[in-house]
Amino acid sequence: MTRLETVAELSGNYEIRRFGAVSKGKDGYAEAETWSRAVSFGFHESTRTPEHVAKSLATYESDGRVLTGAYQTGQVAPGSLPADVPVATFATFRKTLNIGFGRTLESQLVTSVTVRTSHRRRGLLRRMMSEDLRLAREDGIAVAALTASEGTIYGRFGYGVASFERTVKVDTTARFSLQHQATGSVEVADPKALLELAPAVFDRVHRLTPGSIGRQEWYRQLVSGSLGHEGKEDPAVKVALHYGPGGDVDGYVSYKFLGWDKEPYTVEVVDLLAATNDAYLELWQYLGAVDLVERVSWEEAPVDDPLAWALTDPRCIDSSDSRDMLWLRILDAPKALAARHYPADGKLVLDLRDPLGLTAGTYALAVEGGQAAAERLPDNTPADLTLGVSALSSIYLGGVCPVTLAAAGKICENASGAALKARQMFAVERATHCLTHF
Numbered sequence: 328m329t330r331l332e333t334v335a336e337l338s339g340n341y342e343i344r345r346f347g348a349v350s351k352g353k354d355g356y357a358e359a360e361t362w363s364r365a366v367s368f369g370f371h372e373s374t375r376t377p378e379h380v381a382k383s384l385a386t387y388e389s390d391g392r393v394l395t396g397a398y399q400t401g402q403v404a405p406g407s408l409p410a411d412v413p414v415a416t417f418a419t420f421r422k423t424l425n426i427g428f429g430r431t432l433e434s435q436l437v438t439s440v441t442v443r444t445s446h447r448r449r450g451l452l453r454r455m456m457s458e459d460l461r462l463a464r465e466d467g468i469a470v471a472a473l474t475a476s477e478g479t480i481y482g483r484f485g486y487g488v489a490s491f492e493r494t495v496k497v498d499t500t501a502r503f504s505l506q507h508q509a510t511g512s513v514e515v516a517d518p519k520a521l522l523e524l525a526p527a528v529f530d531r532v533h534r535l536t537p538g539s540i541g542r543q544e545w546y547r548q549l550v551s552g553s554l555g556h557e558g559k560e561d562p563a564v565k566v567a568l569h570y571g572p573g574g575d576v577d578g579y580v581s582y583k584f585l586g587w588d589k590e591p592y593t594v595e596v597v598d599l600l601a602a603t604n605d606a607y608l609e610l611w612q613y614l615g616a617v618d619l620v621e622r623v624s625w626e627e628a629p630v631d632d633p634l635a636w637a638l639t640d641p642r643c644i645d646s647s648d649s650r651d652m653l654w655l656r657i658l659d660a661p662k663a664l665a666a667r668h669y670p671a672d673g674k675l676v677l678d679l680r681d682p683l684g685l686t687a688g689t690y691a692l693a694v695e696g697g698q699a700a701a702e703r704l705p706d707n708t709p710a711d712l713t714l715g716v717s718a719l720s721s722i723y724l725g726g727v728c729p730v731t732l733a734a735a736g737k738i739c740e741n742a743s744g745a746a747l748k749a750r751q752m753f754a755v756e757r758a759t760h761c762l763t764h765f
């Protein structure tokens with residue numbers, strides 16, 4: 328990838344540099360490697376081995392990641408980290424987002440956000456974020472997305488929670504029984520088979536699932552046990568494939584047994600993908616049948632989960648922790664609104680506020696016969712709903728209810744019934760769920 332130029336100077340004390348991720352042996356590797364170590368420091372990871380960093384950067388390169396760093400320009404304190412170690416980091420790459428009914432939209436994905444403790448609250452995050460979102464919008468990108476370590480950081484930049492996930496612990500003792508007649512079959516496979524198969528299965532799941540984000544290169548390595556979180560092969564990973572009635576692989580589960588010293592004996596799901604409803608239930612039938620195991624845990628389970636309804640005893644699921652997952656940020660409202668399919672006709676005038684001024688304005692969203700048009704109106708036009716871009720981003724994928732946001736004071740309903748109309752118009756065909764962490 329071509330190296331990008333330094334793009335900004337900050338208040339004389341910091342310089343912001345952007346450059347492409349490159350793999351070992353290429354020009355710019357040393358800078359990318361130092362950047363990568365600063366990210367590990369920011370997330371309290373132990374120092375990564377040079378091999379781990381090299382593997383990570385190779386996958387970043389294939390995803391076309393752009394790395395941003397803030398560097399000290401003045402004298403650094405004697406004995407402290409040198410000036411080539413960034414005091415703040417930020418990275419982006421682009422993947423498609425499923426916006427419902429099989430439509431996808433190219434999105435700016437933001438990740439690796441850290442600011443060194445000794446340089447925090449000096450506006451570094453604000454500067455990197457504002458500038459990056461502006462550049463993405465100028466580049467024709469209509470939405471940005473991220474996952475957040477804390478709930479208080481990103482609303483101020485116009486992001487809103489758009490999807491949720493939860494941790495489940497499923498009791499797979501004799502209580503576990505699924506009311507489902509299998510139409511396909513499940514077979515154990517060499518985990519490495521997923522290096523080939525996982526992207527094709529994911530592609531099908533991605534097209535089916537509102538809120539799904541295209542996956543980075545690293546995923547097929549993770550799910551096949553080729554590159555675990557520790558930067559090495561993970562021999563504990565096991566894989567079962569689901570075959571549909573025609574014999575095609577339409578789902579898989581990648582999982583690990585957590586060992587004999589953990590009671591109840593537990594299998595942890597690394598990844599579970601199913602491109603059909605039957606594949607989903609049959610993979611759970613498989614997990615429920617694994618001998619010598621009393622529990623299956625999954626940290627990325629859907630909140631609205633068919634499993635709960637298919638179980639004879641839905642209380643087999645212990646769901647301890649439901650949390651926000653995808654945060655979305657609309658950068659170009661008319662473009663994003665026109666890109667969606669709406670299952671209900673109607674017209675809504677939106678008075679949209681934007682703290683970064685990227686897409687504020689009054690817009691008419693008109694849907695007739697399934698065809699959507701979004702146009703900017705004069706600013707004083709009476710609006711049905713007044714809302715921040717963060718609230719519009721929350722309801723955009725159909726995973727958050729506008730009526731609830733109105734009740735919370737996040738949407739002001741100027742015309743009676745407009746929030747319910749928005750709920751009907753922004754509905755999606757199945758539960759919003761994002762299975763890709765980044």
Ligand SMILES: CC(C)(COP(=O)(O)OP(=O)(O)OC[C@H]1O[C@@H](n2cnc3c(N)ncnc32)[C@H](O)[C@@H]1OP(=O)(O)O)[C@@H](O)C(=O)NCCC(=O)NCCS
Nearest residue numbers: 440441442447448449450451452453474475476477479480
């Ligand atoms: C979160 C973090 C990136 C913020 O960086 P920063 O440079 O200190 O942020 P800024 O100085 O640009 O602050 C921007 C705004 O966000 C606010 N803010 C920043 N971090 C915040 C937090 N954790 N909680 C609440 N508000 C926060 C600031 O008060 C400021 O508000 P204002 O502009 O309205 O005055 C930094 O604290 C950090 O590295 N944390 C550890 C790693 C992490 O959590 N990264 C996020 C991964 S998703």
